[in-house]
Amino acid sequence: MAPAPLDTLDLARGLIRCPSVTPAEAGSLSLLEEVLSGLGFACHRLPFAEEDSPEVDNLFARLGEAGPNLCFAGHTDVVPVGDPADWSVDPFAAELRDGCLYGRGAVDMKGSIAAFVAAVSAFLAEGGKPRGSLSLLITCDEEGVAINGTRKVLRWMREQGEQLDACLVGEPTSNARLGDMVKIGRRGSLNAEVVVAGTQGHTAYPQLADNPVHHLTRMLAALVNEPLDEGNAHFPPSSLQITSVDVGNAATNVIPPKATARFNVRFNDLYSSGSLETWLRERLDGAIDRARGAGYEMAIRVSGESFLCPPGPWSDLVSAAVAEVTGAAPELGTTGGTSDARFIKDHCAVAELGLLNATAHKVDEHVSLEDLTALTRIYRAVLDRHAAG
Numbered sequence: 001m002a003p004a005p006l007d008t009l010d011l012a013r014g015l016i017r018c019p020s021v022t023p024a025e026a027g028s029l030s031l032l033e034e035v036l037s038g039l040g041f042a043c044h045r046l047p048f049a050e051e052d053s054p055e056v057d058n059l060f061a062r063l064g065e066a067g068p069n070l071c072f073a074g075h076t077d078v079v080p081v082g083d084p085a086d087w088s089v090d091p092f093a094a095e096l097r098d099g100c101l102y103g104r105g106a107v108d109m110k111g112s113i114a115a116f117v118a119a120v121s122a123f124l125a126e127g128g129k130p131r132g133s134l135s136l137l138i139t140c141d142e143e144g145v146a147i148n149g150t151r152k153v154l155r156w157m158r159e160q161g162e163q164l165d166a167c168l169v170g171e172p173t174s175n176a177r178l179g180d181m182v183k184i185g186r187r188g189s190l191n192a193e194v195v196v197a198g199t200q201g202h203t204a205y206p207q208l209a210d211n212p213v214h215h216l217t218r219m220l221a222a223l224v225n226e227p228l229d230e231g232n233a234h235f236p237p238s239s240l241q242i243t244s245v246d247v248g249n250a251a252t253n254v255i256p257p258k259a260t261a262r263f264n265v266r267f268n269d270l271y272s273s274g275s276l277e278t279w280l281r282e283r284l285d286g287a288i289d290r291a292r293g294a295g296y297e298m299a300i301r302v303s304g305e306s307f308l309c310p311p312g313p314w315s316d317l318v319s320a321a322v323a324e325v326t327g328a329a330p331e332l333g334t335t336g337g338t339s340d341a342r343f344i345k346d347h348c349a350v351a352e353l354g355l356l357n358a359t360a361h362k363v364d365e366h367v368s369l370e371d372l373t374a375l376t377r378i379y380r381a382v383l384d385r386h387a388a389g
């Protein structure tokens with residue numbers, strides 16, 4: 001006889017009580033491994049290390065060997081709590097208050113992992129048979145540099161001949177109410193630092209100097225004066241935000257020798273990081289007065305390219321499961337930050353669906369018990385629909 005199905009709330013509380021701030025596993029993967037082994041999953045712990053970045057533990061669990069392989073992907077690592085005194089509860093005590101579960105990771109994303117595991121256990125307990133296999137890819141390196149996490153697990157899977165056919169990522173995608181948005185793509189993210197070199201001098205003798213701050217302000221204006229684009233059917237307009245302008249000049253009578261600015265661009269699929277860099281350099285080059293001998297250097301770090309999994313059978317199935325439980329079909333969106341879906345999209349169709357993001361990464365992060373139950377039902381509907389083929 002199959003064991004009684006696992007309870008979403010119990011599991012979520014167990015996970016929140018593991019203080020797994022990136023990259024610490026803090027017992028969270030061990031808890032999942034124990035639970036999934038009990039459900040018959042073959043579990044692989046996959047610690048990866050690379051010079052200059054901390055070792056990260058990961059978990060890949062699979063039930064069944066046949067295809068198609070339906071995968072749930074997520075992370076048990078959480079962002080730091082900040083000053084615990086700012087919280088009205090202990091961030092790792094998983095307290096219940098006014099019909100809500102409080103704690104770091106409640107929505108991002110231990111609650112959704114618990115909902116999926118509970119949905120699988122109910123599905124199996126009621127005699128459900130997956131069409132092919134079910135798997136979970138869980139990392140402890142999503143909120144950090146994401147070097148030794150999902151990307152390396154996917155590489156390991158490829159080496160093992162493990163294939164994914166569809167993936168559900170449990171990031172908190174809901175905005176105003178549970179299931180109002182399923183994400184089918186994400187914007188890319190690019191960080192840049194621009195350093196402008198001028199010539200130091202006395203403010204009373206500007207003809208003998210070249211003020212880099214004046215160059216930099218014109219260059220930054222050229223970046224923000226016109227929009228990057230208007231967006232398209234699946235993406236909002238790309239957005240460039242200047243995050244810092246630094247000169248570090250304490251004197252009132254000195255023209256400084258250099259000035260630095262940093263900005264972040266969230267870009268849609270009208271750009272690649274390469275074409276975006278070209279756009280940026282064209283504008284910066286056009287605004288700097290090289291006749292005065294000024295020059296600049298720009299260092300770029302790309303944390304993810306933009307991508308879109310066009311609406312298709314997989315997003316249709318997930319949308320139908322949402323509508324079955326909530327009564328309303330979700331919007332298919334691409335807003336928000338990056339997620340590990342950017343790595344998974346190279347392997348299979350991916351859709352993201354999870355809890356409300358309103359308190360993610362904030363003090364007093366919490367989820368309503370009602371939403372935890374409803375999300376479990378939605379994930380269960382995904383399993384049922386996938387099994388029905």
Ligand SMILES: [Zn+2]
Pocket residue numbers: 075108109142171172
């Ligand atoms: Zn997350």
